[in-house]
Amino acid sequence: METVVTARVPATEFALSTTFEMLPDMEAAVDPIIESGDETATPVVRVRGGDRDALDDAFAADPSVECASPLSSQGAEDACSYRVDWSDDVYRVLNTLTAANGRILNIRGQQARWRFQLLYPRRENLLEAHEHWTEQGVTVDIERIHEADGRPSTDAGFTGT
Template structure:
């Protein structure tokens, strides 16, 4: 049975401390994280803030990140790809050594809230022991088991799963459609463009996880 843990990281032990401290009203949501090698990871994230120009200027100078690229701007939010080079050893271990999957990650000036799914309780225990040995302060909120690993399997964040489910239940995917994107955006209390962007990303992730076969470059 999969084991799920929800915990909080202080920003100084993770990433983007300078950016989040400088912009206390900013909120960051990690869409997915890729572990490129043992020394760096690449997060794809959404950010909300009152002043994107000032936020991006701070982000470019933040010592924990490199190679920041802005992907899209919905007006309310902007999405970015970057490389984290800060104190991320534990996170890389979670992703690579203990088979953890990050299904939710929110960052603000108060800290980082993460939800991680491990294949079993033993993997979680090993990851927690590694955190303690590294002197990390993990504020664990809850630990629970789940036999429903579909969200993990498909690589969707909780927000993406909820959004797709809401669109499905409202009849957005029926033929003919029973609701419009504008009505769905109003229901979700977001803009038409922001919802459209998120739906495309979530649908693309679902298709990639279920229909696309990635090869290793070898010839058959």
Template structure:
């Protein structure tokens, strides 16, 4: 059995606090498909100039390199300054084998979804955040039985992609493999793998997990 946790964290205590002050309308979403050594962030809701100014003003950001620009959002490779609270945040959340499934920030708050091997591991991660003074709000905790014990709603392709990602360290920080490399391992395109992940995350978090075994935080 593993445990899925949804947490809400204030940017002021964790990551990109100044960036949100400069660009309050921005939405940041972790996208780990480009670089295996640096996190990549999609930025939506603001123009290119505003996003660049926000990153430049944030003392926790050392470098923000624009990689992709679409009509609705921008993709940046981000290097955080040594000792930044952002780096410590991932250490606190993902120590002891935690896997980051999703991270999205809007209105000055981060919403993260993390998978842990059990509730004790989740409790240890939560305690680390509290001890560091992070006002962590644990919104939902779900225990998930092994695949042999329930009928999964994931497609075989989605399950294959997630299992390969776990095996090759894709969810680790820093990543053990990039999305391009993982796609090559699976013999599919980068775009196809990205779509499988998005649909799998939606199924796990929004469809399958919420109705099953939902409990109050840390009961």
């Protein structure tokens, strides 16, 4: 049965660490990244907690951001969307998190950490992914594991974070 994992990764190991330092009240949501063949669409990041100029400055100073282009304001003065080209290090972490046929369902960041919801086809894929996270040195703190139908998952074969 498909397994859903909710996990946290520090911003220092993923993305926008400098931005979170400059704008500690910022919240971010990354729209799912869609791949088509060899092409990967540039993700859209929705942010709240800073005015446009402060966000522009923070993204420009952040080494995890290659380029950030503002798309729109979302009604509230402190909410905007950006198209973001990430650094290679960010894509490396995304590839690490989705090892063993994992899929990203949701990515949200605040207070210098990111929360991911990841979907794996089977529990065994999660176990394989966890080994890969460890091998690659990515700190992943598991908050919750459950079956795709919402039932809590048992500990069978999985210990630790």
